[in-house]
Amino acid sequence: MLKPIIFTLFATLGISTMSTAQGDLAHEVGIIFGPVAFQSDYGERHNFDTNVGNTGFGVGIVHFLNFSANNNRESFFTEHFKVRTELSFSKVSLQNFGEWVDKTPPTLAVLQLRAMRGSSTVINLGSQLEFSFMKIHDFENTIGAFSPYLSLGIAGSYYSTKASSTLGTLGLPSTTYPKYLTPSDGRQFGFSSENGVVVSALAGVGGHYKLTTMSDLMVEARFQAFSSDWVDGLNPNKDLYKENKSNDWQVWLNVGYILYLEY
Numbered sequence: 001m002l003k004p005i006i007f008t009l010f011a012t013l014g015i016s017t018m019s020t021a022q023g024d025l026a027h028e029v030g031i032i033f034g035p036v037a038f039q040s041d042y043g044e045r046h047n048f049d050t051n052v053g054n055t056g057f058g059v060g061i062v063h064f065l066n067f068s069a070n071n072n073r074e075s076f077f078t079e080h081f082k083v084r085t086e087l088s089f090s091k092v093s094l095q096n097f098g099e100w101v102d103k104t105p106p107t108l109a110v111l112q113l114r115a116m117r118g119s120s121t122v123i124n125l126g127s128q129l130e131f132s133f134m135k136i137h138d139f140e141n142t143i144g145a146f147s148p149y150l151s152l153g154i155a156g157s158y159y160s161t162k163a164s165s166t167l168g169t170l171g172l173p174s175t176t177y178p179k180y181l182t183p184s185d186g187r188q189f190g191f192s193s194e195n196g197v198v199v200s201a202l203a204g205v206g207g208h209y210k211l212t213t214m215s216d217l218m219v220e221a222r223f224q225a226f227s228s229d230w231v232d233g234l235n236p237n238k239d240l241y242k243e244n245k246s247n248d249w250q251v252w253l254n255v256g257y258i259l260y261l262e263y
Helices: 003-022 048-053 076-080 108-115 136-140
Strands: 026-039 055-066 081-094 116-132 146-165 194-212 215-226 249-260
Touching (some): 026 048, 026 081, 026 215, 048 055, 076 081, 076 136, 081 249, 108 116, 116 194, 146 215, 194 249
Antiparallel strands (some): 026 055, 026 249, 055 081, 081 116, 116 146, 146 194, 194 215, 215 249
């Protein structure tokens, strides 16, 4: 599972080395940060309290390969595309929300759901291809310009997740909701406190604002889908519980500051 990370890193470094050697590449670096909404097996799907309650925070360092800044041979690719490499970190605390935990009077099953707690920490390393609707040269030469963009990419994601209960140790009938006691996907139960590496797909929409000649502000909404359903620490047996068929995913709302580097 480390292959996606290694491939992404070396592919990006290869592009950077080749382009720099040709003198056609400029570099931009920056920082992004903002809230992260985690969509997982905790809580009720499409529930407002779940979406708001299972929200954490993320921060990242970004690097852009700009093919336009030092290149006078304009082409559609150099004027509309950048390669973005990112190292980012996010952490979200998780619990159940929705009608199944709001029932009164509470049964043992309701109390078990209410008592469940989880956390997921994710570190991403990956690359995205960013498409700018505005010509990059025009944007770079216009203070106050706004350039919307779309991005698509892939990352290797290391996750560390923990599942627990305020009632006591999970895995006992007295503390654990019944469907999480069933073995699932090679684990003893439908929950797990573990570390692992997965692949994630990235898709974003946002915009750059030209703050100064050598700096931008950016805002972005980004979707990140994981190749595993264990990133949140919960994965009930899908053969028995069809409502938990989707892998984990999250949405980032980022703001950032980008600085252009000179040579």
